[in-house]
Amino acid sequence: MGKQMTEMLKGTLEGIVLAILAGQPAYGYEITARLREQGFTDIAEGTIYALLVRIEQRGLVDVEKVPSEKGPPRKVYSLNARGRGELDEFWKTWSFLAERIEHLHGDNDTGTGTN
Template sequence: MDNITEMLKGVLEGCVLEIISRGETYGYEITQQLRELGFTDVVEGTVYTITMRLEKNNLVNITKKASTKGPPRKFYTLNAAGQEHLQTFWRKWEFVSSKITELKNKEEGEI
């Protein structure tokens, strides 16, 4: 889908949290998983900014591991606060998503 970056800004953090919740991962892997899902406009810099914010807000645990290419990589796992934040994200997403669907499906004049 063309140029959905602006719309995605509000939900990418939740998507990144969901990816991290599924197992230890690092920035490039997160970017690749998002691209495989069809979010082809997402760049590593965007994911880096999100992971830094997650780190600053103490939502993830970090382990540094040696890399065959360059400096050590930061691997992320979700901690308890991150799990709670992710659950809140999904509750909000379900609410917004259901209201958008409701709006879309209403006949003209019912709003």
Template sequence: MIPSQMLKGTLENCILKVISKQETYGYEISQQLQEYGFTDIAEGTIYPLLLRLEKNGYITAEYRESALGPKRKYFSITPAGEKELETFIANWRELECAVNQVFHIGGKEDEH
């Protein structure tokens, strides 16, 4: 289980990445995140993040008919969302590198 404080600020961008691959809807996003290892993320956690991403102009939403019931809200990434995702990836790589150096991950362990 990933502590919620560690997820803060990263889950939004993980959702954005899932949407960047193809137009999708909330339940499908939840399923994809579970496949990537986010097993403890409730579907109810995702919807407020989707609303925030939409409010920030990173995604757009469109209701479409569904053969399995009511209309579904499909999300797609905007150019602003693509730019945000690029910025996040660059920042994530920088953070990952720094943390790995502190813990000597991928290198020689500190002898002290």
């Protein structure tokens, strides 16, 4: 992943993880696997675990410890009402930015941009 992609992802990864949890509860490794299925192949598990700690501390998710066949119980994260509000705000912000970026991109493609 290039430096520009890494930097852009830093600002959006929380929203992306919240969107995954909006679909169904998951534990850290499952979230990482789903991200990789979506093409985010270079995201380290450690990055996801650190993000999960932050969103748990901010009260955006509920956590349930579920027994695991392989070792200690897993922490399963589910989006709560506060997290849904944060996700809604993320999508509004994303739409706003994507619309303006597309407009800028369109201006540059047609040669009408004034940079």
